[in-house]
Amino acid sequence: MDVATTAAMLHTLQDPTGIPSHPLIFQVLMVFTWVPHILFVNISLGAALMGLYAFTKRSDPYWHALSEAMTKVAKVGVSLLVVLGVAPLLFTQTIYDPQWYASNLLSASWVIGFIFTLTIGYLAWFAFYLKNHGEHAPGWIFWLGAFGLAMFLLDGFIMHMLTYQGLHPEQWLEWYTPGGHVDMSGAGIHAYELPRFGFFMAMSVTVFGAFMIAYGDYFKVRTDRSPAYLAFARSLGNNIAITGTALQVVFLLWWLMDVPAELHIWAHPMTWLLLVYLGVLFAAVWVARGETEGQGYRLLPMSVGMAALVAIFREVLRMAYMAPFQYNILDYKVNWDVPSFVLFLFTIIGVGGLMGGFIITLVYKAGRVKGAYQADATVAKLGTGSVAATVIWVMTFLSVGIWIWLRNNG
Numbered sequence: 001m002d003v004a005t006t007a008a009m010l011h012t013l014q015d016p017t018g019i020p021s022h023p024l025i026f027q028v029l030m031v032f033t034w035v036p037h038i039l040f041v042n043i044s045l046g047a048a049l050m051g052l053y054a055f056t057k058r059s060d061p062y063w064h065a066l067s068e069a070m071t072k073v074a075k076v077g078v079s080l081l082v083v084l085g086v087a088p089l090l091f092t093q094t095i096y097d098p099q100w101y102a103s104n105l106l107s108a109s110w111v112i113g114f115i116f117t118l119t120i121g122y123l124a125w126f127a128f129y130l131k132n133h134g135e136h137a138p139g140w141i142f143w144l145g146a147f148g149l150a151m152f153l154l155d156g157f158i159m160h161m162l163t164y165q166g167l168h169p170e171q172w173l174e175w176y177t178p179g180g181h182v183d184m185s186g187a188g189i190h191a192y193e194l195p196r197f198g199f200f201m202a203m204s205v206t207v208f209g210a211f212m213i214a215y216g217d218y219f220k221v222r223t224d225r226s227p228a229y230l231a232f233a234r235s236l237g238n239n240i241a242i243t244g245t246a247l248q249v250v251f252l253l254w255w256l257m258d259v260p261a262e263l264h265i266w267a268h269p270m271t272w273l274l275l276v277y278l279g280v281l282f283a284a285v286w287v288a289r290g291e292t293e294g295q296g297y298r299l300l301p302m303s304v305g306m307a308a309l310v311a312i313f314r315e316v317l318r319m320a321y322m323a324p325f326q327y328n329i330l331d332y333k334v335n336w337d338v339p340s341f342v343l344f345l346f347t348i349i350g351v352g353g354l355m356g357g358f359i360i361t362l363v364y365k366a367g368r369v370k371g372a373y374q375a376d377a378t379v380a381k382l383g384t385g386s387v388a389a390t391v392i393w394v395m396t397f398l399s400v401g402i403w404i405w406l407r408n409n410g
């Protein structure tokens with residue numbers, strides 16, 4: 001399809017009722033809410049692979065302890081990555097609705113399959129987790145875990161394919177009507193980009209490595225974790241992070257070479273910022289390899305910074321792909337809905353901030369104590385505050401709804 005027709009198609013596919021506040025707000029939220037999603041994707045994939053690898057060496061007490069711990073990390077991590085995927089999904093489908101929905105329809109069977117594969121993959125992982133206790137855990141459960149990880153990888157690939165197909169609107173018609181015949185099966189995988197997908201897998205290696213170092217630091221205060229075991233975990237994590245950052249640079253260069261030259265992505269400052277940052281991260285993990293103790297709380301935030309740059313880079317790239325079709329989210333029709341926007345902001349700050357802050361603080365503090373944890377005054381106050389915020393939120397939500405209903409029907 002030619003550029004002008006594709007541009008017209010994209011604009012026609014946008015929601016005619018517009019969006020309820022400024023598009024930039026949605027864009028910023030989309031980019032930054034994706035960061036926690038991908039961080040938990042990275043940690044979960046890394047932990048799942050480590051949980052399985054360490055399981056094969058479980059006759060050694062350190063590997064055995066690591067396998068149990070990382071199996072649990074992946075179990076919690078997958079549940080969080082799913083929950084945290086919802087926010088960027090809401091925002092991407094608001095400002096990039098033509099791209100997201102067209103891509104989803106073109107591969108609808110895979111989108112529906114995504115739900116099933118994620119469910120059975122998670123169930124398999126959970127069964128592996130339940131059985132993976134003690135040095136004498138039966139060997140066959142390895143395959144349960146391996147199946148779970150394979151499903152998670154497949155789901156990551158489906159996510160990638162959906163994103164990438166959305167970047168090629170000029171090919172949608174061809175994919176929809178191959179050889180002039182309409183194909184409504186939604187069974188096709190029409191496009192993917194190996195270096196891009198590989199980059200996110202390499203990123204999992206880095207982030208998981210940094211996570212392992214932080215894991216070793218975090219448990220230092222626990223008497224039931226031997227210092228030698230924690231040093232073993234940190235040093236392993238450091239080697240993993242070194243490998244990951246090196247792989248990321250290789251995959252990023254390959255990815256950049258794969259991006260069409262006319263998008264001039266090499267000329268964009270974000271490209272160079274990301275490359276330089278990866279170089280700095282590599283240097284930081286390399287320097288830490290002699291003495292990893294106390295490095296976790298430095299290297300993990302540095303990985304979070306890297307994820308933020310990756311998130312911005314992805315968006316810069318999407319804007320470059322869309323520019324030839326005059327698709328600029330700033331042109332999106334806005335139909336201001338102030339009450340719902342204010343409610344949304346208060347929900348994020350009040351309920352999200354307080355409740356999120358409470359849960360994170362609680363989990364952080366409780367994990368550092370062996371046995372039952374007694375909440376201190378700050379945590380108790382945060383808990384009361386978050387319950388109060390939720391009650392106020394429910395009352396406000398219902399009042400606004402009732403008020404609007406009465407106004408429209410009165």
Ligand code: HEM
Pocket residue numbers: 034037041081082083084085086088089090092100118151152153155156157159160161163164196197200314
């Ligand atoms: C094991 C399961 C999952 C894995 C491994 C995974 C992995 C990924 C990866 C690698 C990307 C980047 C793709 C790219 O830019 O090429 C991505 C993007 C994304 N994922 Fe996930 N994901 C998973 C589940 C989910 C779920 C359950 C949701 C929603 C509830 C979700 C929402 C998103 C969104 C919204 C994006 C960005 C799409 C865009 O920019 O248009 N993901 N995911």
